[in-house]
Amino acid sequence: MSHFLNADRKTDYLLPPSMDDWLPEGHLARFIVEVIDHLDLSQLVKQYAGRGHKAYHPATLLAILVYGYANGVFSSRKLEQATYDSVAFRYLAAGSHPDHDTLATFRRRFLSELQGLFVQVLELAQEMKLLKVGRVCLDGTKIHANASKHQALSHGHIEQMERHLKAEVQELFALAEQADQAGIPEGVNLPEEIQRRADRLAVMAAAKAKIAERAQARYAKEKSHYDAKMAHRAEREALGQKPRGKAPQAPDPVPKAQDQINLTDEESRIMPVSGGGFEQAYNAQAAVDDQTMLVVATGVSQAPNDKEQVIPMLETLQAQGTTLGPIEALVADTGYCSEKNVEACEALGITPFIAVAREAHHPDWRQRHSEPEALPENATRMQAMRHRLKTQAGRSVYRLRKQIVEPVFGIIKSVMGFRQFSLRGLRQVQGEWSLVCLAWNIKRMAVLRL
Numbered sequence: 001m002s003h004f005l006n007a008d009r010k011t012d013y014l015l016p017p018s019m020d021d022w023l024p025e026g027h028l029a030r031f032i033v034e035v036i037d038h039l040d041l042s043q044l045v046k047q048y049a050g051r052g053h054k055a056y057h058p059a060t061l062l063a064i065l066v067y068g069y070a071n072g073v074f075s076s077r078k079l080e081q082a083t084y085d086s087v088a089f090r091y092l093a094a095g096s097h098p099d100h101d102t103l104a105t106f107r108r109r110f111l112s113e114l115q116g117l118f119v120q121v122l123e124l125a126q127e128m129k130l131l132k133v134g135r136v137c138l139d140g141t142k143i144h145a146n147a148s149k150h151q152a153l154s155h156g157h158i159e160q161m162e163r164h165l166k167a168e169v170q171e172l173f174a175l176a177e178q179a180d181q182a183g184i185p186e187g188v189n190l191p192e193e194i195q196r197r198a199d200r201l202a203v204m205a206a207a208k209a210k211i212a213e214r215a216q217a218r219y220a221k222e223k224s225h226y227d228a229k230m231a232h233r234a235e236r237e238a239l240g241q242k243p244r245g246k247a248p249q250a251p252d253p254v255p256k257a258q259d260q261i262n263l264t265d266e267e268s269r270i271m272p273v274s275g276g277g278f279e280q281a282y283n284a285q286a287a288v289d290d291q292t293m294l295v296v297a298t299g300v301s302q303a304p305n306d307k308e309q310v311i312p313m314l315e316t317l318q319a320q321g322t323t324l325g326p327i328e329a330l331v332a333d334t335g336y337c338s339e340k341n342v343e344a345c346e347a348l349g350i351t352p353f354i355a356v357a358r359e360a361h362h363p364d365w366r367q368r369h370s371e372p373e374a375l376p377e378n379a380t381r382m383q384a385m386r387h388r389l390k391t392q393a394g395r396s397v398y399r400l401r402k403q404i405v406e407p408v409f410g411i412i413k414s415v416m417g418f419r420q421f422s423l424r425g426l427r428q429v430q431g432e433w434s435l436v437c438l439a440w441n442i443k444r445m446a447v448l449r450l
Contacts, residue, residue, distance in 0.1 A: 060093060118438050122320075125448075139406065142304075143429075143433070147265035285301060286405065296324065299316065300429050302426060331398055331400065332354045342354065408440065412437075416443075
C-alpha cells in the first residue's frame with residue numbers, strides 16, 4: 001500500500017478550473033486588481049484608436065507592471081515569461097500572455113499619466129481610512145541610471161581626444177595620398193579608418209555643444225546669485241557698513257574641464273553614492289507620511305545634493321493638497337537645510353524640522369533630557385527652527401525620520417530590488433519612479449488594511 005499522494009499529470013479536469021481558486025484570499029495580486037478596478041483609467045483608455053487587432057485593456061497591463069515592480073520583476077521580457085510561469089501573473093493577466101513589446105510600449109507610452117494614478121491611489125487610501133496626511137518626512141536616494149559611468153566624457157577629455165583623432169586623420173590622409181603605401185599594415189582600409197574617426201569626431205562635437213549649453217544654463221543661474229550678492233554688498237556699503245566676508249567671484253560662462261556628459265543617457269549625472277565612490281545616477285526624492293509610511297509625493301533630480309529639492313517638493317505637495325489635505329510639518333535631514341527652504345515652508349504654513357547640522361552619535365545624557373533656553377523675541381526663522389529641534393518635542397519628531405523614510409528606501413532597494421532605472425532620460429525616469437512608489441504604496445496598503 002502506497003503512503004504517498006499520487007501525482008497524476010495526465011487526467012484532464014472534469015470541469016473547467018476557476019481563476020478565483022488559483023490564489024489564496026488576501027494575496028497581493030488580488031488586492032492589486034481590487035485597487036486598479038477603483039481607479040479612473042479613462043485618460044489611458046481614450047488614447048486607444050480602436051483600429052486593428054483588439055488591444056489588451058490598460059487595467060490588465062497596469063496590474064502586471066505594478067505586481068512586477070512590487071516583486072522585483074522589471075524587465076518586460078521577464079514579465080512576459082512570468083505570465084506563463086507564475087500563478088499570480090497568470091491571474092493578473094486573466095490567462096492571457098501580453099508580449100514584452102506590448103508591456104514595454106505601454107510603460108513608455110503612459111508614464112506621464114502615472115502621476116495622476118499615483119494621486120488616485122492615495123485618495124483611495126484615504127477612503128479606506130488608511131491615510132491622513134499631516135506630517136511628512138522628506139529624503140532622497142541615488143538610483144543608478146541605465147548607463148555606465150564609463151560612457152561619460154568630460155570636456156577636457158573630449159578636447160584631448162579631438163586633438164589625437166584629428167592628428168590620426170591627417171596621418172591617414174597623408175598615407176592615402178602616397179603612391180607607395182608599403183608602410184600600411186595588411187588588412188587596413190584607409191577610407192573606413194578615416195570615416196570611423198570622422199564619426200567619432202562628430203559625436204564628440206555634439207557632446208561638446210551639449211556641455212556648452214549646460215555651462216550657459218549654469219552661468220545664468222550663478223550670475224543671478226552673483227548679482228544678488230553684489231547688490232547686497234552695495235547696499236551695506238551705501239549705509240556705511242563693511243561688507244561681510246570676501247567679495248564673491250564672478251561666474252565663468254566657459255565650460256569647465258571636468259564638465260561631463262554621458263553618451264548613453266545624457267540627462268543622467270555622475271553622483272557620489274553612499275559607501276564611497278561615484279556612479280551614473282539620478283537623485284530620486286520621496287515625501288513619506290509619518291503615520292503609514294505611504295509615499296505621498298515623488299520627484300527625480302539631476303542635482304547630486306538635496307538643497308534645491310525642497311521647493312519643488314513643496315509645490316507638488318501643495319498641488320495635491322486640494323485632494324489629500326494640507327501638510328502641517330516637513331521633516332528632513334541636514335542636506336536640505338537652507339534659509340530659503342525654511343522660509344518657503346513657513347510661507348505655506350508648514351512647520352519645518354530640518355536639521356541644521358549633523359547630530360553627535362553619543363550626545364551627553366543631560367542634553368537628551370533637558371530643554372533649551374528660551375528663544376529671543378527677535379530670533380530669525382532659522383534660529384527658531386534650531387531652537388525647535390533642541391526641544392524634547394522637536395527631537396522626538398525629527399527622530400521619526402530614521403524609522404519612516406529611510407526604511408522605505410531600504411525596502412524599495414533591497415526587498416523590491418529596484419536599484420537601477422530601466423528607462424533613460426529625466427522625464428522617463430520620473431515616470432518610472434512614480435510607478436515604483438505606486439507599487440510600494442499598494443503593497444503597503446495591503447499590509448495596513450489587515
